[in-house]
Amino acid sequence: MGGIHAEETISITDTASGKSIDVIIKKVESGVVSLETAAGANFDLPTSRLTPDSIERIKAYLASAPSNSEQAAPRMEGQSGLNEAVGHELFGSGGSIWRETAGQVAQRLSLRVESEKVNSSSYRLYTKPDYQFLGAHPYCVTLYGGENAKPESFSLVFANKGDFGSRLGSGEDHFKIMHPDKVPPGNLNEAIDFDAEMISMSLSAVLGIPREQYYGEKEDKRKVKRWDIGDHAFLLSSKEDEYTSLLIVPTPNADAEGKIDFVVDSDFKKIQIQNVRREDNGDVWIDNIPMVDQGPKGYCAPATFERAMRYMLVPADMYLLATAATAPGGGTNTTKLSEDCKRIVRSKARRIRDLELHEDFDIKTVKDFIDTGVPVLWQMRSLGKYNDVANQRTKERETVEDFTAWASEIAEEAAEVEPQLKADANYHICMVIGYNEATNEVAVSDSWGPRYELRWVHLDIAKAVTSRGGFVIDF
Known part of the structure; x- marks a missing residue:
């Protein structure tokens, strides 16, 4: 796909070196930014090497800079x-x-x-x-x-x-x-x-x-x-x-009847790994997963499957996924939905695997997938107390400096809260997109819009609200 060629420069910062440079953005493709320096040198840089501020500046530039062909x-x-x-x-x-x-x-x-x-x-x-x-x-x-x-x-x-x-x-x-x-x-x-x-x-x-x-x-x-x-x-x-x-x-x-170019497994695995972010505090999480807002119908399962499928370069539409697995007036059958999605995903040389998260949900389970850039679809009960803790702790986490003390604090809270998470209600499906081994936390992403794109909860709380199993889409 052709790039945007304009002489306007923007500043980007390398996460590894901390150095900033003014560049011209030529194009962004498959997680790689093609750049040109003021001196005329051209090079490519994975988006995983750029700071979040740099990525936001690139997005803003691409959204506001029409090409010459557009103007004419x-x-x-x-x-x-x-x-x-x-x-x-x-x-x-x-x-x-x-x-x-x-x-x-x-x-x-x-x-x-x-x-x-x-x-x-x-x-x-x-x-x-x-x-x-x-x-x-x-x-x-x-x-x-x-x-x-x-x-x-x-x-x-x-x-x-x-x-x-x-x-x-x-x-x-x-x-x-x-x-x-x-x-x-x-x-x-x-x-x-x-x-x-x-x-x-x-x-x-x-x-x-x-x-x-x-x-x-x-x-x-x-x-x-x-x-x-x-x-x-x-x-x-x-x-x-x-x-x-x-x-x-x-x-x-x-x-082409909607046929898309197939990305071979070896190339796609490289793209996925570039989406994995590793923070100094031990957080490991997956970036660049599309957000879908499930809207007023409560299509949490179709919305979550759409997110995962599009992330894996499998075209999907929440509404069309939902209709095949929805009773008249609403109510999605997750089992039927997953079977329908499995057939679609297989046609793109990918697969959906079932996970027994209700029996085996620990940091190692999710780490094996997250480290390769693969999110986990998690069936759970989105109880009020769970959401209260997730919202509050995610907000507090932004200012934490001592994560050793934080780990002890949230472990004690999890032990107190766990008995309050027994209600057999509010069945939901969302994503686990990250983990922190030192603090025993998992990062959760719900299909409710940008505010719920990344929340952190203690593993014991996550296990307490797990309802059945889960899924991953991989190779």
């Missing part, structure tokens, strides 16, 4: 009419979405920042009942970004098994708001057909008759209707009893 991009024929049909300014004055930054597109469409990592980003909107897109109501709109802060795809999920008839998702109410002259669908499949018809009519009125093709690989393969405008492909798919969805992707991706 022509408007596409029909884009004004399509914007009108969409009901939003999907296409800006520059024409192609793919020539903008993901942040610019998200801001124009009022999508909220969900995750911004070095090589990935996402912007998501859980919509209100009167929100419409191409004449239908999407419950969730997500923009995914990739390397160099560029957009990669849009995913919109319309009528679906988890939302239809659910008070949390506003159920059938949006039909009455958007189409007061029409009879509302009486069941899920009528809603799926209704949304698919509205989207198809809206796109065909501007772009003509669609063609049909397949999209996705193996277990994820499905028949879609396709409309093109410029270098954008609109892919509409419906599945009986499940959902209607719309993907917007670059035309080369649609031409």
Whole structure:
């Protein structure tokens, strides 16, 4: 993927030497930053060698510096009419979405920042009942970004098994708001057909008759209707009893039916290890795991699997994962979800392994995975007392200087709190993404947005709320 070539320099600092240097950022790809010094020397540097402040400056630069091709991009024929049909300014004055930054597109469409990592980003909107897109109501709109802060795809999920008839998702109410002259669908499949018809009519009125093709690989393969405008492909798919969805992707991706380049195991293991951070206090944790906000539906399991799959370069969408394993109105069957995800992951030459964390959960168990850059998916009970301790101790931890004393203090607290963590309630799945052997702590990441990306709890407290087992996605 081409880099961003501009003469603006930014300051970066090497974590190993502590030295800072002003450089021009050429590109960021697979955890490696390509740089040019003021003297014209070019070199590559793993992101793991850079301080957090340096990484944030690189992100800000990539998000704000358009390339020359973006500035000169022509408007596409029909884009004004399509914007009108969409009901939003999907296409800006520059024409192609793919020539903008993901942040610019998200801001124009009022999508909220969900995750911004070095090589990935996402912007998501859980919509209100009167929100419409191409004449239908999407419950969730997500923009995914990739390397160099560029957009990669849009995913919109319309009528679906988890939302239809659910008070949390506003159920059938949006039909009455958007189409007061029409009879509302009486069941899920009528809603799926209704949304698919509205989207198809809206796109065909501007772009003509669609063609049909397949999209996705193996277990994820499905028949879609396709409309093109410029270098954008609109892919509409419906599945009986499940959902209607719309993907917007670059035309080369649609031409390839969604197939992605495979990264060989040896190369990918190097990328993963570069994401492992080691702190002076003994903390070891994994950076650059995409965040997903599970939203109002409580899709903790689908959101956590999406995070892990995208981190392992397996495309995934929380909403589409959820529909296959969700009862009407909500409630995810984690066992069925994991089996569905296993089939998808196998198609990308990866695997999901089951872990018996309810029987064997210790620092060594998670260390073996964390040290290689592999997060652990953990099934647990997210009890109120557990969260109180996790929130308070994570905040206090920021100012700790004596971690030997800290280890004794939290061990005593864990012994006192453990008997209070017996309630058989609040079943949840999240990630263990780090550990500290000296303090006997694990780092936990929940799919509730950036505030919950990294929290620390004593191992004994984590063991006390473990419900069943866990999973890892590896090779």
